[in-house]
Amino acid sequence: MTGKYSNQDFLKIYIDTLDELRKNGRLFSQQNPDLAPFLDFSYRKSNDPETERLIESFAYMKAQVDYKSFLAKSDYAINFIDHIFPELVSPIPGMTILKIQPAKSFFKKDKYQFKIDKDTLFFSKNVDDEECLFSATQDTNISCCEVKNYRYIDVNTSKEDIYGFKKAFVFDIESSLPIENFQNINLSIFIDSEFQSVISILDTLLLSKSPIFIFKDEEAIPIKLSRESLKLIYQFNGHYDQCEENLLHPLFDFINFYQKYLFFKIDINIPINILKKIKFIIPIDDDFSGSFRTDNVFFRLNCVPILNVFEKKLVPIKYNDTQNEHRMRVDNDQKNNIEVLRVNKVVAYSSVSGKALEIPNFHKKIHRNSNDSSGYFWATKRTFNNTTSENGCLYLKLLNSDKDLHLKSEVPDYIFPSGLCTNSHLVEGIKPNSIFNCNVYDLPIEKSMSLIWPKYSRKPLDLNENTEVVKLLYKINQDLLSRNALNNYDFRKIIEILSSGQSPIKILFQQMLNQSTGFEAEETLSQQVWKNQSYYVPGILYKFQFSKMTGFPLGTYFLMSFLNSYFNYIRDFNFYIVFKAEKV
Incomplete structure (x- = not known):
């Protein structure tokens, strides 16, 4: 089996499949009364031991297929998210x-x-x-x-x-x-x-x-x-080396x-x-x-x-063409207490030339499009298969852009990675x-x-429904880029996804949204001055409305201040977004 979280996922799939088969068996027995004595599911299990074993065997085989499909889809989604939003699939350091x-x-x-x-x-x-x-x-x-x-x-x-x-x-x-x-x-x-x-x-x-x-x-x-x-x-x-977008x-x-x-x-x-x-x-x-x-x-x-969060040298790798992926561990970490969050640098060494060359990250546009003579790139993936680690394992893979490896590129003997790490629960x-x-x-x-007690938290993102998370992340990001108005449901959902556990800020947002009588978006114009010239800039005014009887909940001005600063940070000059709280 593939680790404690994966075991739970498989068991859930198996039990759900078994329940579905028994439910269908009950319907079948009602439609076929001659076979009903052999398919009596009134007490959850069949009266016939052989039928029960057959159902369990079929449920197990189907669960294996569904489970492997789930793992493949989840693994793909996790690694897609890992390259655009690595914090979601990594633990949150203290x-x-x-x-x-x-x-x-x-x-x-x-x-x-x-x-x-x-x-x-x-x-x-x-x-x-x-x-x-x-x-x-x-x-x-x-x-x-x-x-x-x-x-x-x-x-x-x-x-x-x-x-x-x-x-x-x-x-x-x-x-x-x-x-x-x-x-x-x-x-x-x-x-x-x-x-x-x-x-x-x-x-x-x-x-x-x-x-x-x-x-x-x-x-x-x-x-x-x-x-x-x-x-x-x-x-x-x-x-982290965050995605620019x-x-x-x-x-x-x-x-x-x-x-x-x-x-x-x-x-x-x-x-x-x-x-x-x-x-x-x-x-x-x-x-x-x-x-x-x-x-x-x-x-x-x-x-x-x-x-x-700190940088550490990771275990050196003896390059081998036959081994595609290498697990990332911290060098000289005897107790295995340090977790690798992110690989941020890879250096290759060749004993033939005696040269050490930094290998660029495949997912960095500026590096991928450069005229690097080595022809090598590196990429990482995080997997939760075949591990009992709560936050999965990080693997590094060396890629080569040259079809004829020996004519254009010098094969490295050793690879020396370094990465961002955390002491986790320590x-x-x-x-x-x-x-x-x-x-x-x-x-x-x-x-x-x-002054305060550092608290370590598990990764915000669970292994389930990652495809839906990818869709929502993309939608929200596109809404921000295309200046579309956010809706209340998406805003609530993204706050839930971005937090690990019961964050105090998450609770403040939830209280504000729950107590608000309305969350409205209004198109507006604002006069702004740039280089002594006045311009009218289009924008969106988001209104959080609250009852005059109850007033503003705790943290309203604090959250409004952050949201206005945040959207001012990500906006361009030709568009603006403003948040305001008002009593109605």
Whole structure:
């Protein structure tokens, strides 16, 4: 048999076939009363043991045929999806947020921050003393500033002056040295709390249009900032070699790696110099009727999202013309704890010439159309046949474009692949407040500590109904490319497909769609300015309508903000898509 998931699939096909045969047998016995004593299926099984064995044998043979057909169709669909949307058939790695404590000795005049580049490696050990590697998901600036105090002010319960407003958030930020041109400092703030509280705070921040007030040091006169200076941080960058036409990847990233979207920033676009302190008053709309518990809420600067994805050398392959496919495993992984997510580089070596040549990926257009002299390409496939691995096995195949191999191409002796990997379930043994170390030793980091528990999830896509998934992915992608309006059913279905398990973001989307009284698409025109010229651009306005009695569900402004940023990211200049929530 072919692994635990395949065993279950075969058993289901067999039982369904057996039930269908017995059902047809009952109908046959009713139509042929002379044979009814031999085909009495009133108690599920036949009274005749020989007839029962015959039915079971036929059901088994038919199930084998159906099962092999299912495997072939499923295998084809999975590998088709793997090349356009690899995340759907791969496990979802764990993510955490690191709080970086910089070395204070690094900071001096004109040197107020340093950058941690995307893909910078960090490592930590779990409770079983096994090392896990993580990569930074985005470029992050680490500064000499920290949030020293945060509070939610309501004039009914507090005497603190919040400049004529009834409610506000107040932040006190301190620097370890005087700063010139404070507007260049990264003010990327992570909200460290349980999910519901974070979403409630972000909704409140996005709801108001009132300006932000800044107080420098001990000055009593504030500086006003436009509310548009406060923005959520969206990083629509993937962790795989994604297909260029895959417009759904940012939505997948948002649903499954939502922790890195719980940041907001304040852009200061005016010159400000401070000696040590700066205070922000962020007003809240009077319409807001909720309350906040701030005892377990922390606002933190100098935080970096990191994901359990890293590059590793895979087991070298002795090239053999007779062996078409080679299973990908991590080199020197004695315990077999590391899973290969994706092959990203293959180098071939020839002992005759002594040359090492990088082989291009067959599915990359830029490489396939290049005049590469080797004539070789590589491709991978993921299969769930003949394995007990939950996420299947990844195989590599070497292809040659030359018909006469020995005349045009030099046969390689060894193939050295490398790929993106994950520590899978091991990361769940890394508790909050665990210490991490950085592989880049010249970065002035004194201490790095995790804030949340990384959770590993199985692949989002099951083995069943993959053909339907391919159709839906294609339809949604074409709707986005051709500017067709999305419908409610497709939107719900794609959210279900892109998520693994009960993702909090998935639940927010479901609640919003369930509580909405309507999901309408309206064609509209928008006046936009480009190079000092005004243009009227066509677009679609999606309206999520809610009852005035119930109001907006939690997370509405947060989701609207993401959807508008996402569609602004994937659109072209000649068309736009806007999402709006309204009460009716």
